[in-house]
Amino acid sequence: LAPVLAAAARRFDGYDAAAVVAAAERMLAERPHTFNELRPRLLEEFPGANDRALGYAVRMLTPLAVVPTGDRWSFPRDPAFAPPGIGLDPDPRPQALVERYLAAYGPATPADVQSWSGLGGLRPVMEAMELDRLAGPGGKELFDLPGAPRPGGDVPAPVRFLPDFDTLVLGHADRTRLLADAHKGLVTTKNLRVRAVVLVDGFAAGTWQIKRSGKKAKLLLSPFEAKLSRDAVAEEGLRMLAFAEPDAATHDLEVTA
The missing domain is CATH 1.10.10 (Arc Repressor Mutant, subunit A)
Known part of the structure; x- marks a missing residue:
């Protein structure tokens, strides 16, 4: 980089x-x-x-x-x-960076990797690598590591709470893979803040924040749509809250409008 x-x-x-x-x-x-x-x-x-x-x-x-x-x-x-005790590679090669990206976020397009890394000209690099090639939505060609797990769309994804500026939200040129266009303005603010989001079945379903008052910790969830119930995210949300605020005497979750 x-x-x-x-x-x-x-x-x-x-x-x-x-x-x-x-x-x-x-x-x-x-x-x-x-x-x-x-x-x-x-x-x-x-x-x-x-x-x-x-x-x-x-x-x-x-x-x-x-x-x-x-x-x-x-x-x-x-x-x-x-100093971190490491030196810069005098002959850096982008292939290892591409492999690391795909291991985390593949399948993906070269534009996705470029959006994440800031590097340009990665299509010929990826085309020369031994990668699986897949047909994506709209006919886009997607690249992935050979033999990487790719569960079907019918496999349920667990609820996950992502922090502010999480790379999963920022790491794609096409963010509709996890964030609907209608909700982009609720996640990325005008002053370029990227709010923490909760994923339900792999898609951003709302934003969240932690409020601490004395020994009380509360997870405030602002869903994008009214149909998201407290029960759908309570187990993972309270588990995450206990991890983030281990010294709190009470942990609670509140769904806000």
């Missing part, structure tokens, strides 16, 4: 991105830094540069790992970063 990230970093000018990355790597090799600690040091080395441009270059072009903490879910408000 380095070409995609490099293209994103080029939105800023007036600085030497390679020099910024080298400086950041040198500083991070000393000890973990938060971005609030790293920013003034970079500004000392690159006076007059846009501080946002410096931060963007570090985030986009430097391999980073969040240092684990005791914070909830290990996400502190101001995380420290360190």
Whole structure:
């Protein structure tokens, strides 16, 4: 994905991105830094540069790992970063990335993989790979890993609660595979937030959020259609809520209008 990230970093000018990355790597090799600690040091080395441009270059072009903490879910408000101990492949090949995608989301079109990864020109790559080819809706050609399980449409899919910005929602050029066109505006907001959704039989049936008040945890479900009952999602919803809020004294689920 380095070409995609490099293209994103080029939105800023007036600085030497390679020099910024080298400086950041040198500083991070000393000890973990938060971005609030790293920013003034970079500004000392690159006076007059846009501080946002410096931060963007570090985030986009430097391999980073969040240092684990005791914070909830290990996400502190101001995380420290360190080198992950891995280097970039000098000769990256997209085939492995395609295989990983198809293992999770196949069958899929090249447009789906490109939408997910940001990479272009993947059709000839996928056509040259040893992949199963299938006829999809509307005559579209779909690709999948050889011998991958492909249950029929009559096989029931379990209820699943997906988090905000989940890749399953974002990982297709044609999102109607799980999200009806009529409901897109209820999931993706104008400020580009992608809400958490619940899947019923493999399709997005509503959005959800957790509300915590003291020791009480409640799962609020906003269905897209009135026919979705509480009973249809209660078992999986309460199981997920207990996982997300293990220290709550009570767990409840409420279906909102």
